[in-house]
Amino acid sequence: MIEQPSRKFLRHVLVYAVLTLGAIVMMVPLLWTVSTSLKTRDQVSIRRLELIPDPIALENYPNLFEVQPMLRFTGNTMIIVVASLFGALVPCTLAGYAFARIPFPGRKYLFPILLATMMLPYVVRIIPLFLFFDEIGWTRTFGPLILPRLLGHNAFYIFLYRQFFRGIPDDIYDSARIDGCSEFGVWWRIFMPMSRPVLAAVSIFAFEFAWNDFLNPLIYVGSSQNLWTLALGLNALKGFEGADSSLNIVMTFSMFMIIPMLVVFYFGQKHLITGVTASGSLKG
Amino acid sequence: MQASLQAKHNSGAANWQTRLREWWFRHRSLIGFVFIAPWFAGLIIFDVMPFIYNLYLSFTDYQIGTRGAPPWIGLDNYIKIFTEDKFFSKSMYNTVYYLGFSVPLRLFLAFFIALILNLRVRGMQIYRTLFYVPSVVPLIAATVIFAGLLNTRYGMINQLFVLVGIPPVRWLSSPDWIKPSLIILSLWGFGAQMIIFLAGLQSIPQDLYEAAAIDGGGSLRRLRHITVPLMTPTIFFNLLIGVIGGFQVFLQVFVMIDTNGGPLQAGLVYMLHVYNKAFRDFEFGYAAALSVILFLIIFFFTVALVYSSNRWVYYGDEESNEA
Numbered sequence: 001m002i003e004q005p006s007r008k009f010l011r012h013v014l015v016y017a018v019l020t021l022g023a024i025v026m027m028v029p030l031l032w033t034v035s036t037s038l039k040t041r042d043q044v045s046i047r048r049l050e051l052i053p054d055p056i057a058l059e060n061y062p063n064l065f066e067v068q069p070m071l072r073f074t075g076n077t078m079i080i081v082v083a084s085l086f087g088a089l090v091p092c093t094l095a096g097y098a099f100a101r102i103p104f105p106g107r108k109y110l111f112p113i114l115l116a117t118m119m120l121p122y123v124v125r126i127i128p129l130f131l132f133f134d135e136i137g138w139t140r141t142f143g144p145l146i147l148p149r150l151l152g153h154n155a156f157y158i159f160l161y162r163q164f165f166r167g168i169p170d171d172i173y174d175s176a177r178i179d180g181c182s183e184f185g186v187w188w189r190i191f192m193p194m195s196r197p198v199l200a201a202v203s204i205f206a207f208e209f210a211w212n213d214f215l216n217p218l219i220y221v222g223s224s225q226n227l228w229t230l231a232l233g234l235n236a237l238k239g240f241e242g243a244d245s246s247l248n249i250v251m252t253f254s255m256f257m258i259i260p261m262l263v264v265f266y267f268g269q270k271h272l273i274t275g276v277t278a279s280g281s282l283k284g
Numbered sequence: 285m286q287a288s289l290q291a292k293h294n295s296g297a298a299n300w301q302t303r304l305r306e307w308w309f310r311h312r313s314l315i316g317f318v319f320i321a322p323w324f325a326g327l328i329i330f331d332v333m334p335f336i337y338n339l340y341l342s343f344t345d346y347q348i349g350t351r352g353a354p355p356w357i358g359l360d361n362y363i364k365i366f367t368e369d370k371f372f373s374k375s376m377y378n379t380v381y382y383l384g385f386s387v388p389l390r391l392f393l394a395f396f397i398a399l400i401l402n403l404r405v406r407g408m409q410i411y412r413t414l415f416y417v418p419s420v421v422p423l424i425a426a427t428v429i430f431a432g433l434l435n436t437r438y439g440m441i442n443q444l445f446v447l448v449g450i451p452p453v454r455w456l457s458s459p460d461w462i463k464p465s466l467i468i469l470s471l472w473g474f475g476a477q478m479i480i481f482l483a484g485l486q487s488i489p490q491d492l493y494e495a496a497a498i499d500g501g502g503s504l505r506r507l508r509h510i511t512v513p514l515m516t517p518t519i520f521f522n523l524l525i526g527v528i529g530g531f532q533v534f535l536q537v538f539v540m541i542d543t544n545g546g547p548l549q550a551g552l553v554y555m556l557h558v559y560n561k562a563f564r565d566f567e568f569g570y571a572a573a574l575s576v577i578l579f580l581i582i583f584f585f586t587v588a589l590v591y592s593s594n595r596w597v598y599y600g601d602e603e604s605n606e607a
Contacts (some may be wrong), residue, residue, distance in 0.1 A: 127568050258422065
């Protein structure tokens with residue numbers, strides 16, 4: 001396996017060329033977003049390619065809060081995020097613990113059902129759920145958006161926890177039980193503190209899905225503007241072909257939605273990979 | 285007398301408590317039901333009941349203002365879908381077109397870049413981050429960004445085209461370019477799958493490659509006979525998730541094009557058709573029937589894929605179906 005130096009060198013150049021070119025293509029949309037978010041209306045409408053705006057219109061960011069009810073959008077979104085995090089951290093871990101550690105009767109029938117619901121597409125549930133929430137007068141409220149999340153209605157999270165909890169050695173569980181710890185005690189005092197990576201990973205997913213959810217807010221609160229989330233606000237602001245001189249504000253709004261996600265992923269990326277791979281979710 | 289009665293009473297209570305405690309000790313696993321109660325409530329309210337009710341709805345003519353039990357019309361909704369609804373086949377075609385390109389292309393790109401990053405190149409972490417960051421961008425923001433990038437007049441792509449002398453393309457308003465635009469947008473997010481592939485690649489034992497090197501296997505043969513077979517579970521998983529998600533693509537069209545799918549309905553995807561029927565026209569029964577058909581398609585596709593996986597997915601020596 002002796003390669004000639006020149007051939008090895010060539011391969012290196014090729015690898016870096018592909019990676020660098022690919023990375024540029026991937027980053028350009030984001031760079032363009034940052035650049036457009038810092039342009040004035042006039043600069044957007046000159047219709048010429050300018051990646052570094054001159055002058056840099058930093059005032060777009062404070063202005064965004066004046067032209068759009070950003071605080072209300074953010075507050076509404078955070079209500080959903082908090083419900084989601086609670087559901088992901090309490091009911092989901094409880095269910096994951098039971099499926100991993102408590103041999104309750106019927107467990108071997110309920111677990112396949114749990115897995116099956118992961119495959120159940122939302123499209124076959126969305127209409128009856130809407131009619132149900134409409135019947136009990138919950139449309140145009142946050143009820144339909146937070147109740148499923150508060151209950152931890154997410155089979156994927158439960159599955160991840162279950163896989164992780166199964167990986168915790170039996171000795172730890174047994175000795176805690178012999179010491180007189182109840183199942184709740186083992187869950188809360190032993191398993192939860194030991195599961196930081198998977199808790200962090202699931203929390204990131206929960207935050208991401210709640211932050212990004214579009215279809216549910218659209219259906220349930222789309223017609224009452226004071227309940228809009230950030231996603232609905234951005235959708236309403238987006239321009240159509242031909243009338244896009246406010247493109248700069250649209251991109252400022254986009255950045256406002258992107259930056260928190262970048263922060264979350266920056267601090268959580270380590271846990272994301274360890275948490276998910278340790279749960280062995282890819283092996284089944 | 286008084287004291288002895290008291291004592292008897294106490295011992296009775298103790299006896300009763302002991303028995304309860306013994307019963308509980310033997311049935312202590314019942315506590316599991318408390319643990320799963322929230323999930324189980326959600327399962328019934330948000331999965332089982334809606335699923336059954338949706339099936340029922342699809343045989344009725346439930347429209348806005350329907351009071352009481354909706355009129356039962358048997359298979360009429362389904363017959364109408366297959367005979368009269370010209371948007372049914374159109375939207376199905378658009379959806380299959382979209383996922384037929386976007387799912388394999390995404391997988392290929394994710395796998396290809398993960399392979400290169402796995403060559404232990406210097407600066408691998410920086411490249412990994414750069415490829416991954418776009419998939420962190422919320423889908424609504426990504427869609428709005430691409431609506432801007434692909435905008436006929438103010439978008440960067442056309443400005444670049446003009447710079448090098450290519451005539452501008454009406455990406456989002458020409459029927460020929462709507463689906464390619466949607467596919468381009470979907471490719472931007474391949475980083476999430478790339479991360480999963482990369483984690484899988486890094487867990488392949490090095491000694492397999494060393495053994496192959498001793499046997500004189502070239503890098504292409506190692507790829508074909510070691511890497512790809514060992515990665516098939518991950519490929520399978522991503523393929524399945526990609527197809528199930530691809531069938532339900534909605535937001536991108538709703539936000540980037542319009543609710544009708546653009547000119548000639550070139551972007552009318554299936555989920556958008558369901559949405560329009562249910563939440564624009566309020567024909568809930570009809571929309572339920574449409575959703576049942578999509579469910580059946582996804583279901584049969586999943587079954588077929590799982591069935592075929594026995595032939596091409598490598599599960600190693602371990603039992604693949606341990607519960």
